Amino acid sequence: MTLTTVAEALNAEVLVKGESFDKPIRHVVASDLMSDVLLVDEENMLLLTSLASDQVLRTAQIVGAAGVVVVNGKPLPSSMVSVSEELGMSLLTSKLSKYDACIAVHRKLSA
Amino acid sequence: MSSSALPIDTTHQPLVLLELIQRLKVRDVMTTAISSVPRSAPLSEAQKLMRTLQISGVPVVEEGRLFGLVSIDDIIRALEGGYIGKPSGEYMTKKLVVLEDDMPLSFAIQYFDRYSYGRFPVLNRDRALVGIICQRDINRKLLVELSVELNRMEENSRPHELEANPDIYMLHEFSVAKYDFENAGKAANSIKTAMIERGFPPKIVRRVAVAAYELEINLCVHSDGGVMSWQISNGRSEIVAKDTGPGIEDVAWACRDGTSTANEWIRSLGFGAGMGLVNVKRVSDKFEITSKKGGGTTVRSIVNITEVSK
Numbered sequence: 067m068t069l070t071t072v073a074e075a076l077n078a079e080v081l082v083k084g085e086s087f088d089k090p091i092r093h094v095v096a097s098d099l100m101s102d103v104l105l106v107d108e109e110n111m112l113l114l115t116s117l118a119s120d121q122v123l124r125t126a127q128i129v130g131a132a133g134v135v136v137v138n139g140k141p142l143p144s145s146m147v148s149v150s151e152e153l154g155m156s157l158l159t160s161k162l163s164k165y166d167a168c169i170a171v172h173r174k175l176s177a
Numbered sequence: 178m179s180s181s182a183l184p185i186d187t188t189h190q191p192l193v194l195l196e197l198i199q200r201l202k203v204r205d206v207m208t209t210a211i212s213s214v215p216r217s218a219p220l221s222e223a224q225k226l227m228r229t230l231q232i233s234g235v236p237v238v239e240e241g242r243l244f245g246l247v248s249i250d251d252i253i254r255a256l257e258g259g260y261i262g263k264p265s266g267e268y269m270t271k272k273l274v275v276l277e278d279d280m281p282l283s284f285a286i287q288y289f290d291r292y293s294y295g296r297f298p299v300l301n302r303d304r305a306l307v308g309i310i311c312q313r314d315i316n317r318k319l320l321v322e323l324s325v326e327l328n329r330m331e332e333n334s335r336p337h338e339l340e341a342n343p344d345i346y347m348l349h350e351f352s353v354a355k356y357d358f359e360n361a362g363k364a365a366n367s368i369k370t371a372m373i374e375r376g377f378p379p380k381i382v383r384r385v386a387v388a389a390y391e392l393e394i395n396l397c398v399h400s401d402g403g404v405m406s407w408q409i410s411n412g413r414s415e416i417v418a419k420d421t422g423p424g425i426e427d428v429a430w431a432c433r434d435g436t437s438t439a440n441e442w443i444r445s446l447g448f449g450a451g452m453g454l455v456n457v458k459r460v461s462d463k464f465e466i467t468s469k470k471g472g473g474t475t476v477r478s479i480v481n482i483t484e485v486s487k
Contacts, residue, residue, distance in 0.1 A: 100394075100447040104387050104456055109379065117447045121394075124362030125447075128369060128386045130379070145359075153366070 084156035204278035207308030213238035216266025245269035353396035365390035
């Protein structure tokens with residue numbers, strides 16, 4: 067599964083295509099708590115969150131995530147796109163709820 | 178009171194100056210050696226004090242309580258009116274503008290801008306007179322504090338210790354300001370980038386980056402601001418996060434899973450789950466914390482980086 071697959075499955079809008087956009091994703095974390103995200107030891111994971119803040123991107127960068135999907139159709143602060151570009155972190159938004167997004171991504175992962 | 182009354186543009190000035198006049202309290206700047214007269218003292222006694230001490234106002238005080246102030250204007254009027262021998266209590270200025278000792282210095286600066294007085298009496302919470310502040314006190318204190326601050330900034334911007342200690346081959350320092358969420362994470366980010374560029378193994382880079390990030394967020398969320406330093410020497414990475422307060426009452430409690438003093442606002446930003454220190458400990462080979470309630474906190478995280486691939 068790549069971020070292109072994720073974007074299709076979640077009907078997500080790709081705002082920034084980062085460095086790891088085409089890398090295969092084997093692990094997904096869904097959380098709004100950045101300390102929990104920092105506990106994850108998987109490289110190239112996908113972060114699903116309903117938290118729309120710059121710190122989500124910085125956290126994702128620290129753990130080497132492949133990309134971030136902000137779910138629930140949360141409006142993003144304008145700084146998120148520029149921080150995302152600066153960090154080379156892929157940024158997507160989806161109107162799906164976090165729960166539905168998890169189900170959709172799980173189906174693609176186990177397909 | 179709006180900060181726009183300050184004589185500087187508060188949006189585009191260096192943060193260090195604004196922080197300084199917020200951090201310094203009136204009590205840090207005021208003169209505490211007060212020469213005063215009682216109400217019964219003749220105005221001539223106040224005049225004498227002014228001349229010998231070269232001051233422009235004498236407070237009228239009895240048992241710590243401030244009744245008024247004899248200013249140079251009062252003396253001039255008394256000399257003109259021929260009542261310099263009369264009691265100060267009758268002719269002193271009674272309507273006073275006072276400052277409180279725990280107000281930030283910025284208040285005092287605004288007061289001097291707003292009123293034409295040369296000095297303000299300073300009262301404590303019990304309304305007792307504890308000092309006098311004049312513009313000269315502010316100038317002197319600001320010069321001293323700015324010099325300390327500039328010295329520190331110069332120190333930080335210098336690649337120090339590199340020549341002095343050949344074992345250290347990387348040393349960086351980052352200042353982290355309280356609640357500065359816009360910049361929090363940038364230090365950890367540059368640490369990560371520097372390590373990747375130097376070819377350290379990804380697993381090691383991640384551990385150091387996670388420790389740096391958690392410590393940086395902690396400084397931003399919980400402390401009054403501080404400095405995070407990072408150095409690589411003798412096969413290990415060492416991060417030291419040092420703040421100036423407010424200190425941790427129970428360090429063991431703070432290091433426990435799920436304990437946090439973060440407020441709702443911090444939680445809404447995705448932090449304050451009470452995992453920070455636990456997480457730093459988890460990724461560190463050596464973890465130390467020292468703190469004192471009312472003082473500063475220092476956290477040290479060491480990660481062994483023996484498998485250096487150059």
